[in-house]
Amino acid sequence: MVAIMGPSGSGKSTLLETIIGKRVSGREGSIVCTNGSKLLMVFVPQHDSFINVLTVRESILFAAKLKLATALQYKNDNENWVQRLNVNDQMQKFKSASKYFKEVTNKLLKEFNLEVCADDRVSVCSGGQLKRLSIAQELVVLPDILILDEPTTGLDSATCLQ
Numbered sequence: 602m603v604a605i606m607g608p609s610g611s612g613k614s615t616l617l618e619t620i621i622g623k624r625v626s627g628r629e630g631s632i633v634c635t636n637g638s639k640l641l642m643v644f645v646p647q648h649d650s651f652i653n654v655l656t657v658r659e660s661i662l663f664a665a666k667l668k669l670a671t672a673l674q675y676k677n678d679n680e681n682w683v684q685r686l687n688v689n690d691q692m693q694k695f696k697s698a699s700k701y702f703k704e705v706t707n708k709l710l711k712e713f714n715l716e717v718c719a720d721d722r723v724s725v726c727s728g729g730q731l732k733r734l735s736i737a738q739e740l741v742v743l744p745d746i747l748i749l750d751e752p753t754t755g756l757d758s759a760t761c762l763q
Contacts, residue, residue: 614647617750640746643739647750649731653724657715657734660723661706664738669702709737729756 605613621644651660710716713733718726726734732754739747753761 614750617644617748621748641742641744642746642748643742643744645735645739645747645749645752647754649735651723651731651734654722656720656722657726657730658706658710658719660734661709661715661737661741662702665702665705665741668742705741709740713737728754729760732756733760 605616607613621642623644652663655663710719713736715730715733715737718730723731723734732752733756736747736749736752
């Protein structure tokens with residue numbers, strides 16, 4: 602775990618956005634894994650963005666489907682992720698893609714203690730629930746690196762420790 606700390610306005614968010622490729626002008630360098638494989642990075646921004654008419658469950662389900670569709674669309678770039686998830690094997694295990702996505706969603710709801718609000722619209726969730734949802738949506742792809750900008754915003758002290 603690496604923490605980047607500094608006063609407000611010192612460029613922490615800008616640094617993270619540069620690392621993930623969101624800010625591309627004037628940047629040089631790369632992230633290299635010593636075994637030569639590409640690393641899958643995901644980014645949870647400081648300010649969460651959701652589709653407010655969806656429920657918490659639907660939000661995770663949508664993220665899972667979207668990320669899988671994107672990975673399969675660009676399979677050459679995402680081969681490690683597709684293999685790591687054993688997507689085809691998992692889908693056969695659950696007999697359909699729909700059951701597979703529901704299983705992934707239910708697992709994340711439980712891991713992030715979101716079962717209590719799973720069927721609530723995102724628009725009525727607390728700040729802490731929204732932050733946990735934001736992280737859960739990114740973890741559907743089993744990333745190598747999880748980059749979080751202000752990850753404890755809106756969380757109580759007990760949830761922060763979790």
